[in-house]
Amino acid sequence: MRTLLLLTFQWLLFALSLQTSLSTDTLKPSQNFTDGHTLISSNQRFEFGFFSPGNGSSATRYLGIWYHNLPLTVVWVANRNKPVRDLPGKLVLEDSGVLILYDHSLGTVWSANNIPNASTVTPVLQLLDSGNLVIRDDGRNKTFFWESFDFPTDTVLPDLKLGWKLDVGLQKFIRSWKSIEDPSDGEYSFSLDPPEAPQLILRSGSRKQFRWGPFDGTSFSGSTTLTTNPLFQSKFVYNSIELYYKYEMLDVSILSRLVVSPSGSLQYFTWRVNTSKEWNLLVTFNSDPCDSYGKCGHYGICYTLSSCKCLSGFTPTSPLDWGLFSYSGGCRRKHELSCSHGDGFVKYDALKLPDNPIVWANYDTDHECGVKCLQNCSCMAYANVNIYGNGTHCVVWIGDLVDLKNFPNGGEQIYVRMARSELQSIADAKRKRLTVKIVSIVTVLGTLFLFSGAVWYLTWINREKRKDRITQLNSKGQRSGSFQYVEDNQDEGFQLPLYDLDTILLACDNFSERNKIGQGGFGSVYKGELSNGQEIAVKRLLEKSIQGVEELKNEIILIAKLQHRNLVKLLGCCIEGEETMLVYEYLPNKSLNNFIYDKPTRKQLIWRKRYHIIKGIARGLLYLHQDSRLRIIHRDLKTSNILLDSELNPKISDFGIARIFGTDQKQDMTKRIIGTYGYMSPEYAMNGHYSVKSDVYSFGVILLEVISSQKNWSFHHPDHDLNLLGHAWMLWNQRHPLDILDPIIQEPSYENQFIRCIHVALLCVQQYPEDRPKMSTVYAMLGYEDIELPEPKEPGFCRESYRNKLETSVTNSSTINEVTMTTLGGR
Ligand SMILES: *[C@@H]1O[C@H](CO)[C@@H](O)[C@H](O)[C@H]1NC(C)=O
Ligand SMILES: *[C@@H]1O[C@H](CO)[C@@H](O)[C@H](O)[C@H]1NC(C)=O
Ligand SMILES: *[C@@H]1O[C@H](CO)[C@@H](O)[C@H](O)[C@H]1NC(C)=O
Ligand SMILES: *[C@@H]1O[C@H](CO)[C@@H](O)[C@H](O)[C@H]1NC(C)=O
Ligand SMILES: *[C@@H]1O[C@H](CO)[C@@H](O)[C@H](O)[C@H]1NC(C)=O
Ligand SMILES: *[C@@H]1O[C@H](CO)[C@@H](O)[C@H](O)[C@H]1NC(C)=O
Ligand SMILES: *[C@@H]1O[C@H](CO)[C@@H](O)[C@H](O)[C@H]1NC(C)=O
Secondary structure, three states, rough: OOHHHHHHHHHHHHHHHOEEOOOEEEOOOOOOOEEEEEEEOOOEEEEEEEEOOOOOOOOOOEEEEEEEEOOOEEEOOOOOOOEOHHHHOEEEEOOOOOOEEEEOOEEEEEEEEOOOOOOOOOEEEEEEOOOOEEEOOOOOOOOOOHHHHOOOOEEEEEOOOOEEEOOOEEEEOOOEEEEEEEEEEEEEEEEEOOOOOEEEEEOOOOEEEEEEEEEEOOEEEEOOOOOOOOOEEEEEEEEEOEEEEEEEEEEEEEEEEEEOOOOEEEEEEEEEEEOOOOOOOEEEEEOOHEEEOOOOOOOOOEOOOEEEEEEOOOEOOOOOHHOOOOOOEEEEEOOOOOHOOEEEEEEEEEOOOOOOEEEOOOOHHHHHHHHHHHHHEEEEEEEEOOOOOOEEEEEEEEEOOEEEEEEEOHHHHHHEEEEEHHHHHHHHHHHHHHHHHHHHHHHHHHHHHHHHHHHHHHHHHHHHHHHHHHHHHHHHHOOOOOOEEEEEEOOOOOOEEEOOHHHHHHHHOOHHHHEEEEOOOOOEEEEEEEEOOOEEEEEEEOOOOOHHHHHHHHHHHHHOOOOOOOOOOEEEEEEEEEEEEEEEEOOOOOOOHHOOHHHHOOOOOHHHHHHHHHHHHHHHHHHHHOOOOOOOOOOOHHHEEEEEOOOOEEEEEEOOOOHHHOOOOOOOOOOOEEOOOOOOOOOHHHHOOOOOOHHHHHHHHHHHHHOOOOOOOOOOOEEEOOHHHHHHHHHHHHOOOOHHOOOOOOHHHHHHHHHHHHHHHHOOOOOOOHHOOOOHHHHHHHHHHOOOOOOOOEEOOEEEEHHHHHHHHHHOOOOOOOOOOEOOOOO
């Protein structure tokens, strides 16, 4: 035993000293290739030889391919399940073209199979520039007898074809390593299958975990990143001999690899030749919880960041599931099908197509596909999909639909089978909605005409009444709270608790000053505790909404449905008399401004935390702007509106309140300016023009504030009278952007990220809204290091003089710094 160890050790020393390549990319049958020898591809990118995984100290050796001159990153392993233990190993290319790996005592460890009987050729083994190791004829015939790309390990390199060689029935897929130290077969695999209706599937063992597909002509249903991406172009090919997915790099100076990690993440890494110092994780493809297979059960749709909802016409199978984030039991029909009594189809848009598609190759046209599906009683849905990329085909689903996801950008159309009675009630509802619309238009016109003269009177009355009500409230004694539900008619399966006033009064101790935790332009915020011990934050809205109570409730329900981990959760509301109150989850960690401007606490905010916060805010805002169904413009985004939970996850608060007040979000001009100086974009502050780009501006300001731990509005510098934006802009132009960084942050290894964040912030605060990027771009810019950023132009409002100008234009401006201003008709 001891001698063996000693031998091993001596041999290792020898191997290390001999880690010399044959300085060529080819091996001929006559040449010896033992541990210590390597082949290097002619472009110097890849190297082939023996290695030990992990720290390299292990006495087991594997034969594989890695990147030449980079920290050991293995892309292929020949003998992944059977290391060479009897050292040293030796690789032999026989004259017949067979490649065999022997151990020291000449036992066969591994051999390249699938080699045709090729005794008539002169074989060579060659490591190609793509990282593909091939056995081919040295003569003119370039056919590969064998190639490592046919037997991938856990990595898809550019040009590797993941999929099928249909003529020989070979499937090429990747499987994770067991651990970072152990290349043997791990738990997770990623493959393209089945050939009849190909989808990309990530499995754990044999269980599907994530699924994208089927292919729809341009991308795999449910994912755009797998096909279009700032860095690569993907290809999906299906013909009689092969079926594959592969990607090609757009910029050849970037190395890249798609890997399924031992823990089951499907990750795409890049490395910029000559500049990168570590692999950059560009994207994890299975990061959307909504892609988690079958999350919402049969007929359940997953909405951004994992809230479930049933397809309309369906209702949760288990009432316990209502309002939860996942439906264990899926959804059931409200009206049972009756195949013989004329079922029909309802069209749904913007969905990731369900799993288990079947292609009915003989029927192509829209109509025919539907007719045939209707005739087959187990056919539950159909769609016309360009599933092979060569024209639309009739695709059907037999049995219950599973693994649906809402996919607003690039989702598909699908027709789902419904009972006649359901179709009838949909038609009725449509008619009713139309009637209501007409009636309400007429009513509004009439009302306007009749009452316009009396508006001032009503306002006055309201104010008086409100005073009364509040005195009344404060004198009310304590009573036990009760609880009722508002039914939301438009969407089944969602209920918003309506708290009664007494419950709230009891919870918030009659709105005592002691319970007050904040004050904003929309009203005051109180902390409270319900009788069941749940802590809540209650926002007591100051103004009266211009809408009626029913509309107000509907509006609040809509807002409450916006669920995202970076938004504060709206738990319910209370509307009684003049009082409108919103009940939110209570977050103990206060708001971002309490952290960053305050010397002792901001030490907690090391860069990684700040970056996490920045990305969280961006994600939440992106959801409001784009991913939610409402497209909400926040209009008062600032650090004091960003709350932090106990793990310092940021949550945007106060969103949608402008909407609750009945201000039309689509309108792009308002006389009522809601906002906070220092965060308001020029076009909004000066002219009342707002758009998603005004939120982008505010986000840029927050970004700079988080980076610098300084307030934009009250920034002072001895040398000039610029505000924080102006200061950042000046430093940018002087090529010292990092001078703006909070000196507490001492993490030079993140320098590139600092500069990138400052760069993105400056792009966000540019003077003209059309120059500012959209939030989706901002989010991508923050996340993908490889996106080129344009040069920023001068920010809007970067001078002190702006402050003076505004302060004189607004009366009573003594306390405006912190508090949201609401100016009526303000210019
Ligand atoms: C290969 O190795 C054998 C013995 O290990 C040796 O006899 C032979 O000369 C070597 N061939 C070359 C080309 O180095
Ligand atoms: C490999 O090295 C790292 C850091 O040098 C160490 O943390 C780790 O424990 C090592 N692994 C093994 C298996 O020795
Ligand atoms: C392959 O070639 C060997 C001789 O090199 C011969 O003995 C064998 O029968 C051949 N096999 C086939 C399948 O042709
Ligand atoms: C190359 O060799 C393979 C296998 O022997 C054969 O099928 C193919 O036709 C040859 N190609 C050319 C161009 O000769
Ligand atoms: C499209 O491709 C599939 C798979 O290769 C094939 O079966 C089908 O015939 C093709 N259809 C057309 C219209 O070319
Ligand atoms: C990387 O550096 C080498 C040597 O300095 C140079 O020859 C090569 O062109 C560079 N590659 C790229 C992509 O910049
Ligand atoms: C319905 O279609 C499926 C899938 O093509 C088929 O297996 C089944 O036999 C059909 N059923 C009837 C009644 O035609």
